[in-house]
Amino acid sequence: MTDTREITLTVNGTEHTIDVEPRQLLVHAIREELDLTGTHIGCDTGNCGACTVLKDGEPIKSCLMFATQADGSELMTVEGMEDLPEAGEDLHPLQEGFREEHGLQCGYCTPGMLMSGKALLDENPDPSEEEIREAISGNLCRCTGYQNIVRSIEYAAEELEAGEIAAADGGVVTDADGSTITPAEMTDADGEFDCGVENCCGGPMTDRDHDSIAGGESE
Amino acid sequence: MKAAQFETHEPDTVEEAVSLLESLDDRAILAGGQSMVPMLRFRLAVPETVIDINCIDGLDYLEEEDGWLRIGALTRHADVEESALIDERYGSFADTAPLVADPQIRNRGTVAGAIAQADPKGDWGSVVLAHEGEVVAQGPDGERVIPAEDFFLLPYDTTLDENELITEIRVPTPAPREGSAYHKLKRKVGDYAMAGSAARLVLDEDGRIENAAIGLTAVDITNVRATDAEDHLEGERPGSEVFKRAGELAAEQSNPESDEHGDAGYKERMVNVLTQRALGDAAERAGLVKRRVSQ
Ligand SMILES: Cc1cc2nc3c(=O)[nH]c(=O)nc-3n(C[C@H](O)[C@H](O)[C@H](O)COP(=O)(O)OP(=O)(O)OC[C@H]3O[C@@H](n4cnc5c(N)ncnc54)[C@H](O)[C@@H]3O)c2cc1C
Ligand code: FES
Ligand code: FES
Numbered sequence: 001m002t003d004t005r006e007i008t009l010t011v012n013g014t015e016h017t018i019d020v021e022p023r024q025l026l027v028h029a030i031r032e033e034l035d036l037t038g039t040h041i042g043c044d045t046g047n048c049g050a051c052t053v054l055k056d057g058e059p060i061k062s063c064l065m066f067a068t069q070a071d072g073s074e075l076m077t078v079e080g081m082e083d084l085p086e087a088g089e090d091l092h093p094l095q096e097g098f099r100e101e102h103g104l105q106c107g108y109c110t111p112g113m114l115m116s117g118k119a120l121l122d123e124n125p126d127p128s129e130e131e132i133r134e135a136i137s138g139n140l141c142r143c144t145g146y147q148n149i150v151r152s153i154e155y156a157a158e159e160l161e162a163g164e165i166a167a168a169d170g171g172v173v174t175d176a177d178g179s180t181i182t183p184a185e186m187t188d189a190d191g192e193f194d195c196g197v198e199n200c201c202g203g204p205m206t207d208r209d210h211d212s213i214a215g216g217e218s219e
Numbered sequence: 220m221k222a223a224q225f226e227t228h229e230p231d232t233v234e235e236a237v238s239l240l241e242s243l244d245d246r247a248i249l250a251g252g253q254s255m256v257p258m259l260r261f262r263l264a265v266p267e268t269v270i271d272i273n274c275i276d277g278l279d280y281l282e283e284e285d286g287w288l289r290i291g292a293l294t295r296h297a298d299v300e301e302s303a304l305i306d307e308r309y310g311s312f313a314d315t316a317p318l319v320a321d322p323q324i325r326n327r328g329t330v331a332g333a334i335a336q337a338d339p340k341g342d343w344g345s346v347v348l349a350h351e352g353e354v355v356a357q358g359p360d361g362e363r364v365i366p367a368e369d370f371f372l373l374p375y376d377t378t379l380d381e382n383e384l385i386t387e388i389r390v391p392t393p394a395p396r397e398g399s400a401y402h403k404l405k406r407k408v409g410d411y412a413m414a415g416s417a418a419r420l421v422l423d424e425d426g427r428i429e430n431a432a433i434g435l436t437a438v439d440i441t442n443v444r445a446t447d448a449e450d451h452l453e454g455e456r457p458g459s460e461v462f463k464r465a466g467e468l469a470a471e472q473s474n475p476e477s478d479e480h481g482d483a484g485y486k487e488r489m490v491n492v493l494t495q496r497a498l499g500d501a502a503e504r505a506g507l508v509k510r511r512v513s514q
Contacts, residue, residue, distance in 0.1 A: 023222040052323055061323045064256045137408040138321025
């Protein structure tokens with residue numbers, strides 16, 4: 001009865017072969033067998049979305065699926081984001097967005113939010129606020145409130161678009177008024193820390209503080 | 220909590236699944252798992268064997284054929300949500316799909332699994348009732364077709380035989396002047412319904428209601444038809460006065476229970492309002508040019 005089964009999961013591009021019990025949940029396989037603890041478990045009921053991962057590109061709740069059911073599939077977790085082609089030096093534009101726009105406080109919901117955000121932007125690079133709210137409607141956040149999370153995803157959509165235009169123009173972004181700015185200048189302008197927002201954590205942080213914190217906790 | 224130990228089988232065909240059902244004693248079917256995985260984890264279900272039907276080929280269709288809209292047993296809520304055919308021709312299905320749970324759950328959960336689950340708070344049961352649809356099941360003796368009306372027995376209990384597998388949910392393709400809609404009241408995105416109403420109207424050439432069918436969510440021990448309201452509507456011209464009376468009749472016939480979401484009286488009033496709104500949308504979609512009933 002306690003037979004295990006060998007399954008193959010390709011997670012963030014790396015193939016893993018592991019032995020699992022049929023009752024093993026996918027989220028436990030990811031966290032405990034593969035040691036990828038970026039994917040969180042927040043509830044016991046399939047409600048919170050903290051365990052969201054992409055299975056063959058689609059967001060699913062990895063606590064509502066057995067590991068055996070993911071045999072042979074391609075999974076993406078938060079750990080894979082910085083290796084994506086659209087990621088800059090260290091962070092993916094979505095992760096950068098959450099930093100710039102205060103999209104997190106305790107961060108518990110963040111990996112799931114990032115996965116739902118990623119699935120949305122893959123399908124719809126220019127989503128409306130309503131579409132963003134719909135895409136993250138299966139993800140609960142108990143501390144940040146959703147305003148800043150929506151802004152974080154909007155930030156990423158803009159960054160990704162700017163990145164694409166820049167790539168098409170050979171690295172030079174054309175501003176709305178026709179003048180050209182370099183991607184570095186643009187990041188500076190957009191990256192300016194601007195709080196005064198409802199639901200902000202209220203921390204007296206400057207942009208530089210954010211950068212040094214993010215630099216300090218490279219995961 | 221961890222699920223108790225179980226063995227899994229992953230049949231490739233319907234026949235194989237049915238013969239597993241027949242030969243194994245203590246087993247459960249696993250489709251989208253969005254209800255079953257929590258039931259296993261909380262040990263509400265403790266089967267020795269789980270028959271995971273996700274590997275069966277050819278059960279994930281959503282198509283019109285021979286006068287039926289046919290929904291295969293592995294068609295996910297998201298497939299309905301994204302279907303252009305549904306968007307164009309099946310108002311109530313198009314209304315319902317995005318209201319079931321949340322995007323992640325809709326990517327896995329199936330329409331057939333939700334019907335099999337027979338949760339009185341489930342949305343699809345009301346829609347299939349309002350469309351006078353059928354459940355197609357495969358058992359050891361072949362195929363059996365169960366009218367939706369005869370399907371739901373009790374909460375989480377149906378007339379499906381224990382050796383039968385649902386292969387398809389189907390509803391008749393729309394008549395020329397037919398429209399349908401679903402309205403659902405819930406506390407927040409992703410929640411089950413506090414109350415819901417699915418309405419379908421077929422008009423005759425004169426614009427009178429030839430056929431009316433209404434399915435209600437979360438206000439009885441199963442999804443139920445609001446037959447008194449239906450009888451009142453038939454033969455009438457659609458309009459806010461008849462819809463108002465139909466709403467009242469649906470509310471009177473419903474049997475909601477008081478709970479943390481509201482008392483029974485409140486829910487009855489909501490059945491009234493939701494039914495009027497669903498009827499208004501259904502009439503509009505049936506081709507009647509009329510302003511939507513507002514309250
Ligand atoms: C947080 C959350 C919110 C939800 N909100 C809603 C909501 O708002 N509205 C709503 O309607 N539903 C809701 N659901 C339930 C969801 O729609 C499920 O997908 C559905 O109830 C079950 O479908 P499934 O494919 O996941 O089936 P499973 O969970 O795999 O199975 C459910 C039951 O049906 C049986 N079964 C499944 N397929 C077959 C078959 N082909 N033949 C015979 N028996 C079968 C199984 O044995 C089991 O008993 C919610 C679920 C969760 C976790
Ligand atoms: S842990 Fe999976 S939804 Fe909460
Ligand atoms: S940041 Fe704490 S739950 Fe969202």
